[in-house]
Amino acid sequence: MLPELSQLIDLHELDKEISEVDQLLNHLPKELEALAQQLETLKSNLAARLQELEDLQKQRREAEAEVEDLEEGIKESRKRLLTIKKDLEYKAMLKEIGFKEDQRDQRETKVLELMEAIEAITGSIGELEQEIETEQHAFSRRETEVAAQVAKLREERAKLETKRVGLRKGLPAALLKRYEFINQRRNGGAVAEVRHGVCTGCHMNILPQQFIDLQKGEEILQCPHCQRILYWLGEEGAEEEEGLSRQAS
Numbered sequence: 001m002l003p004e005l006s007q008l009i010d011l012h013e014l015d016k017e018i019s020e021v022d023q024l025l026n027h028l029p030k031e032l033e034a035l036a037q038q039l040e041t042l043k044s045n046l047a048a049r050l051q052e053l054e055d056l057q058k059q060r061r062e063a064e065a066e067v068e069d070l071e072e073g074i075k076e077s078r079k080r081l082l083t084i085k086k087d088l089e090y091k092a093m094l095k096e097i098g099f100k101e102d103q104r105d106q107r108e109t110k111v112l113e114l115m116e117a118i119e120a121i122t123g124s125i126g127e128l129e130q131e132i133e134t135e136q137h138a139f140s141r142r143e144t145e146v147a148a149q150v151a152k153l154r155e156e157r158a159k160l161e162t163k164r165v166g167l168r169k170g171l172p173a174a175l176l177k178r179y180e181f182i183n184q185r186r187n188g189g190a191v192a193e194v195r196h197g198v199c200t201g202c203h204m205n206i207l208p209q210q211f212i213d214l215q216k217g218e219e220i221l222q223c224p225h226c227q228r229i230l231y232w233l234g235e236e237g238a239e240e241e242e243g244l245s246r247q248a249s
């Protein structure tokens, strides 16, 4: 094999490694962001529940005050009832008391309903607070982990980059340009092995004469179908590997 082809294969492997590191470096902050978003949603749910609780408590205080007022009124009316002599007036007063008692009963029922609602919402607030605390802990833990992971990946990437610069230096500029062009178009897969005359990049047969030239190892060849830069490692290795994968499957 041409030394520059072998070096290009090394560069291709290295570029794949760098791309994996970059993907991870790109993904990790997004993962944290999603977790933070989840936490924010829980917190705004809690705020809404707390507001709801406050409203219910206000309604309850108002209903209780109304009950008290009506109770006061009923007492007053009963006192006045004792002083009334005329039958018609007496009956009218009794009717008024009855009406106020109805209203008081209705308000008391409302107070009970509000108390039940308050109890239910207080319970759900407690659960939500617990959940937020758990999520907050999980987030902080993941944040620390991610920070350490990112630092390590950056260090690794710097090392790979140094290696990459070194590998690129030894390659002809025209070949590098061709490599990069194909790499962009083939989503990072600029180089492909040929096995039994088939390009493993696109799974198509290369031309028989091309295969013979490739085996000679005297020039850089590209697949006629997918344009990937081709290399050949010898059929023995490939057959063994295939035999193994066939056995395994």
Ligand SMILES: [Zn+2]
Binding pocket: 192, 199, 200, 201, 202, 203, 204, 223, 224, 225, 226, 227, 228
């Ligand atoms: Zn191909």
